[in-house]
Amino acid sequence: MEPQENGKQLDGPTNPMVTPLLNDLYQFTMAYAYWKANKHNERSVFDLYFRKNPFGGEYTVFAGLEECIKFLANFKLSDEEIDFVRHCLPGSEEAFCEYLRGLDCSGVEVYAIPEGSVVFPKVPLMRVEGPVGVVQLLETPFLNLVNFASLVATNAARHRFVAGKSKSLLEFGARRAQGPDGAISASKYCYLGGFDATSNVAAGKLFGIPLRGTHSHAFVSSFMSTDEIVDKVLHSSDGKTTCEDFVSLVQTWLTKIQYSPSLRGIFSETNQSELVAFTSYALAFPKAFLALVDTYDVMKSGIPNFCAVALALNDFGYKALGIRLDSGDLAYLSTEVRNFFCTVERELKVPGFGKMIITASNDLNEETIDALNKQGHEVDAFGIGTYLVTCYAQAALGCVFKLVEINNQPRIKLSEDVTKVSIPCKKRSYRLYGKEGYPLVDIMTGETEPPPKVGERLLCRHPFNESKRAYVVPQRVEELLKCYWRGNADEAREELPPLKEIRDRCIKQLENMRPDHMRRLNPTPYKVSVSAKLYDFIHFLWLNEAPVGELQ
Ligand SMILES: Nc1ncnc2c1ncn2[C@@H]1O[C@H](COP(=O)(O)OP(=O)(O)OP(=O)(O)O)[C@@H](O)[C@H]1O
Ligand SMILES: O=P(O)(O)OC[C@H]1O[C@H](OP(=O)(O)OP(=O)(O)O)[C@H](O)[C@@H]1O
Numbered sequence: 001m002e003p004q005e006n007g008k009q010l011d012g013p014t015n016p017m018v019t020p021l022l023n024d025l026y027q028f029t030m031a032y033a034y035w036k037a038n039k040h041n042e043r044s045v046f047d048l049y050f051r052k053n054p055f056g057g058e059y060t061v062f063a064g065l066e067e068c069i070k071f072l073a074n075f076k077l078s079d080e081e082i083d084f085v086r087h088c089l090p091g092s093e094e095a096f097c098e099y100l101r102g103l104d105c106s107g108v109e110v111y112a113i114p115e116g117s118v119v120f121p122k123v124p125l126m127r128v129e130g131p132v133g134v135v136q137l138l139e140t141p142f143l144n145l146v147n148f149a150s151l152v153a154t155n156a157a158r159h160r161f162v163a164g165k166s167k168s169l170l171e172f173g174a175r176r177a178q179g180p181d182g183a184i185s186a187s188k189y190c191y192l193g194g195f196d197a198t199s200n201v202a203a204g205k206l207f208g209i210p211l212r213g214t215h216s217h218a219f220v221s222s223f224m225s226t227d228e229i230v231d232k233v234l235h236s237s238d239g240k241t242t243c244e245d246f247v248s249l250v251q252t253w254l255t256k257i258q259y260s261p262s263l264r265g266i267f268s269e270t271n272q273s274e275l276v277a278f279t280s281y282a283l284a285f286p287k288a289f290l291a292l293v294d295t296y297d298v299m300k301s302g303i304p305n306f307c308a309v310a311l312a313l314n315d316f317g318y319k320a321l322g323i324r325l326d327s328g329d330l331a332y333l334s335t336e337v338r339n340f341f342c343t344v345e346r347e348l349k350v351p352g353f354g355k356m357i358i359t360a361s362n363d364l365n366e367e368t369i370d371a372l373n374k375q376g377h378e379v380d381a382f383g384i385g386t387y388l389v390t391c392y393a394q395a396a397l398g399c400v401f402k403l404v405e406i407n408n409q410p411r412i413k414l415s416e417d418v419t420k421v422s423i424p425c426k427k428r429s430y431r432l433y434g435k436e437g438y439p440l441v442d443i444m445t446g447e448t449e450p451p452p453k454v455g456e457r458l459l460c461r462h463p464f465n466e467s468k469r470a471y472v473v474p475q476r477v478e479e480l481l482k483c484y485w486r487g488n489a490d491e492a493r494e495e496l497p498p499l500k501e502i503r504d505r506c507i508k509q510l511e512n513m514r515p516d517h518m519r520r521l522n523p524t525p526y527k528v529s530v531s532a533k534l535y536d537f538i539h540f541l542w543l544n545e546a547p548v549g550e551l552q
């Protein structure tokens with residue numbers, strides 16, 4: 001099989017560790033047992049879905065699909081891998097190796113909700129069909145590729161929701177992420193979920209994500225004296241004039257600020273080595289000067305030092321970018337800093353100085369941003385690491401992969417816990433939109449049922465709770481599952497869009513949700529339903545498969 005996308009060979013997954021062996025042993029033992037029983041080519045249908053929205057919310061962002069399709073398109077066991085699998089299955093027959101050697105995904109079909117969509121519990125994100133021997137081997141890699149991707153994309157979307165549209169959100173997590181893949185995946189999917197940029201250079205190169213960053217305390221504390229600045233020359237931004245001694249110019253500005261009537265009193269002496277560090281950074285990046293201002297004291301040292309350098313740059317046609325705060329009370333400090341910048345703008349008549357960018361970082365998460373909003377703050381950009389990329393508030397999404405049909409026979413998995421009962425049958429799903437343009441309900445139907453029609457009243461039933469049902473007259477009907485892989489068949493399938501397009505889709509869908517589903521406190525659950533026919537069938541099969549107990 002030639003893995004192709006519109007005639008082009010599809011690359012493999014981003015992480016070369018994603019191979020058919022990135023699997024649980026039991027997938028191979030089952031594959032062997034299917035093969036032994038000559039069942040391996042039976043046509044199976046599996047649904048990949050999750051049961052509960054993460055982070056106490058009522059929505060989830062679906063991510064990871066592109067990586068799954070790239071994995072599928074390149075699914076092939078090497079001879080070395082086959083030898084290892086054989087070694088793991090003592091007593092297995094040599095002929096099984098022949099089977100594994102010929103194994104690929106040419107007989108597999110994948111229908112999925114487009115990546116970046118807002119999705120809900122129980123509705124299949126992916127429907128995977130094909131010979132049970134090979135589809136069984138897709139369970140673990142697919143779940144691995146979707147679970148963290150969707151969790152971290154949802155976490156990013158929630159941070160965006162609380163920060164608001166106008167703030168810049170920067171992902172700073174590489175140092176704290178769970179290993180290299182945790183870092184790369186988090187950068188990719190935080191961008192998908194609505195972040196603006198990452199500090200992770202590898203992710204910038206791999207996915208074209210905008211790169212952003214400031215500098216650290218090490219840079220500030222590494223400087224000790226003015227003598228360390230050897231080259232003090234700064235050419236103006238238009239190249240027409242030259243400042244021979246930028247260090248002295250900065251010092252002159254610091255003195256001016258010190259004697260400015262409205263600024264006097266906020267500070268007296270600033271830390272000199274910090275000033276040297278800022279000056280040196282400005283000489284390296286005159287067009288993109290920014291400073292971390294909390295190494296010694298934000299208001300008494302960092303801010304006046306920063307302003308002295310920024311004003312000196314301004315004399316030669318450069319506009320400084322802004323500052324970063326990395327400790328202390330971020331609401332209070334950002335407000336104080338903004339006031340200071342505005343006073344400088346007014347007193348020293350430097351237009352735009354008050355609009356300098358204030359970036360905040362330091363163990364930020366949804367709650368702290370919410371608290372800052374409530375207190376009032378002047379932060380323009382949030383740099384977020386640990387809580388975002390490790391998904392500190394919830395360890396896993398809990399996506400599962402369940403058999404719903406084999407040889408055209410619907411299958412069900414029962415459980416004492418009704419939320420864990422699977423919804424049988426090869427299904428279709430639709431999103432029904434109401435009069436106000438919001439999605440109202442997702443509905444699953446049997447594969448052969450006629451689709452819901454615009455303007456036609458339809459009964460939507462809770463899959464397990466008999467009394468929960470509603471009539472819906474959809475104003476728009478969107479079929480959710482689209483074909484992303486059809487083995488070798490030439491028939492059209494969906495393209496894999498660039499990451500930026502997936503991100504745009506995600507942002508648009510999140511904006512189009514009814515606000516009560518999105519709020520942080522006690523959000524309204526979005527309705528997920530089945531057709532009347534599917535409801536009846538689920539309960540018929542349930543009764544059929546559940547043994548009747550006997551009381552004695
Ligand atoms: N106004 C605020 N309201 C609520 N939380 C805040 C506010 N300002 C900062 N925070 C958060 O409070 C915590 C403060 O962290 P911590 O107690 O470690 O102090 P720190 O400022 O980092 O001190 P240090 O300089 O000693 O590291 C961080 O998680 C930060 O995001
Ligand atoms: O959301 P976060 O996990 O805080 O990610 C960002 C943090 O990473 C950097 O410093 P680092 O944490 O390495 O050092 P620090 O704790 O001494 O600031 C940066 O200064 C932020 O504080």
Ligand SMILES: O=C(O)c1cccnc1
Pocket residue numbers: 172173199212213214215216324361383385
């Ligand atoms: O660029 C930054 O400011 C940055 C990057 C990673 C972690 N903390 C801060």
Ligand SMILES: [Mg+2]
Pocket residue numbers: 362363
């Ligand atoms: Mg920190």
